[in-house]
Amino acid sequence: MLANAVYILLNQNIMKTLRNLLGAALLIITLSFTPTKNKTVVIDVSHGGHDHGQQEHSITEKDIALQVAQKLQALSQDSSIKIILTRDSDAFVSLKDRVAFIEKQKPHYMISLHANGYKDESTSGYELFYGDGDYHEASKKLASNLSESLNIDLQSRGIKKASFYLLKNAVCPSVFLEMGFLSNPEDRAYLISESGQTAIAMAIFKSLEQL
Ligand SMILES: [Zn+2]
Secondary structure (H helix, E strand, O other), X not given: OHHHHHHHHHHHHHHXXXXXXXXXXXXXXXXXXXXXXXXXXXXXXXXXXXXXXXXXXXXXXXXXXXXXXXXXXXXXXXXXXXXXXXXXXXOXXXXXXXXXXXXXXXXXXXXXXXXXXXXXXXXXXXXXXXXXXXXXXXXXXXXXXXHHHOOOOOOEEEEEEOOOHHHHOOOOOEEEEEEEEOOOHHHHHHHHOHHXXXXXXXXXXXXXXXX
């Protein structure tokens, strides 16, 4: 009887130890499949709310920017890159608030997403802009890395210097990506398509992975 009780007690202890070991093993497995986020990137989702940005028919720059940004964030889920969006809904965020928000995140990089528009509808393609603040050289490099990755169906209009407010107040290497012209029928079709948006998001993600 006593032997039996000791046996049961031992058995319970073994079970407890096994449970603990299993728990530890599961934790290790989970941790090894959740990569550490070692790169923080703010994606500035331009415009929003009453500020539609460029608009052609019912297609707005604010929607395109959000859709691409959300695809990019989804791609980064299981990666070492932490993507933070300046807005995740159709809300208006002032430039001043964007600067303050970006500063708070202490990101390694910032990319502001836009879509262009022009009176001549034959004008098309994507272009990158960098500013001339403290991060001038690093921003230029970020633009050229992005440009190399942007192997998409739209033509490149190159990398340019600009004095946009967000670039002037950059707290990290920062660029503007004008993804294409909503005023151009081919660009517009590409920018509203799932495949086009995914291709742009993939290209940005690949470029960030390589940095
Ligand atoms: Zn814009």
